[in-house]
Amino acid sequence: MSVHIGAQPGEIADKILLPGDPLRAKYIAENFLEDVHCYNEVRGMYGYTGTYKGETLSVQGTGMGVPSISIYVNELIQSYDVKKLIRVGTCGAIQEDVKVRDVILASTSTTDSQINRMVFGGIDFAPAADFELLKNAYETGSEKGLHLRVGSVFTSDSFYRDNGLELFKQLAQYKVLGVEMETTALYTLAAKFGRQALSVLTVSDHILTGEETSAEERQTTFNEMIEVALETAIK
Numbered sequence: 498m499s500v501h502i503g504a505q506p507g508e509i510a511d512k513i514l515l516p517g518d519p520l521r522a523k524y525i526a527e528n529f530l531e532d533v534h535c536y537n538e539v540r541g542m543y544g545y546t547g548t549y550k551g552e553t554l555s556v557q558g559t560g561m562g563v564p565s566i567s568i569y570v571n572e573l574i575q576s577y578d579v580k581k582l583i584r585v586g587t588c589g590a591i592q593e594d595v596k597v598r599d600v601i602l603a604s605t606s607t608t609d610s611q612i613n614r615m616v617f618g619g620i621d622f623a624p625a626a627d628f629e630l631l632k633n634a635y636e637t638g639s640e641k642g643l644h645l646r647v648g649s650v651f652t653s654d655s656f657y658r659d660n661g662l663e664l665f666k667q668l669a670q671y672k673v674l675g676v677e678m679e680t681t682a683l684y685t686l687a688a689k690f691g692r693q694a695l696s697v698l699t700v701s702d703h704i705l706t707g708e709e710t711s712a713e714e715r716q717t718t719f720n721e722m723i724e725v726a727l728e729t730a731i732k
């Protein structure tokens with residue numbers, strides 16, 4: 498057991514999907530994995546291990562934001578030796594040609610989190626996706642006929658932000674595709690510990706147009722993203 502994960506050693510696979518929403522973890526386990534068991538209920542942050550196409554694989558909720566995902570990724574790596582970590586998250590679109598329900602592969606992330614500046618003494622570390630995972634996810638999605646977007650995302654410390662539109666428009670001008678809250682932490686910790694990481698994100702809402710999906714859809718659908726992540730994990 499680690500501080501926040503109640504699994505025994507060996508109960509978590511070396512490849513894992515990481516949704517922010519623990520109920521999305523439950524949905525993935527119940528609808529995509531076989532021979533599943535729940536290894537974690539601590540804080541309601543469900544974690545499951547099962548098989549996908551015969552390969553053992555886990556799925557673990559991470560909660561929202563850099564501090565929360567950092568706790569889970571640190572413990573998954575340091576206490577359970579997880580090697581391949583794929584976030585399956587949602588994001589808000591800030592480009593006009595990025596549509597609700599599009600799937601984004603985050604090649605890198607920009608952030609307003611201070612977490613790396615504290616570590617690197619004020620230097621801006623540039624977190625990056627693992628290239629092999631990114632390439633495999635792109636190929637898998639393309640084979641499925643998906644129009645995947647690849648590019649940078651903004652990992653924000655705030656979901657609610659005063660005068661956010663101005664910032665989002667500026668980030669859009671600099672080619673940032675969407676806004677979410679965890680990728681910087683995932684990529685930075687993967688780099689620190691020599692692990693592979695990728696964020697696969699479904700656009701749940703459009704910040705410029707106001708179009709959005711329901712909470713239920715965010716919890717229990719987005720199957721294209723889940724399939725791309727599962728196939729990438731076992732490739």
Ligand SMILES: O=P(O)(O)O[C@H]1O[C@H](CO)[C@@H](O)[C@H]1O
Binds near residue numbers: 586588
């Ligand atoms: O749907 P998840 O994976 O939680 O991701 C996004 O949704 C949450 C905000 O609603 C943040 O965690 C953000 O990154």
Ligand SMILES: O=c1cc[nH]c(=O)[nH]1
Binds near residue numbers: 587
């Ligand atoms: O962090 C997030 C996630 C989805 N949509 C947003 O606008 N922000």
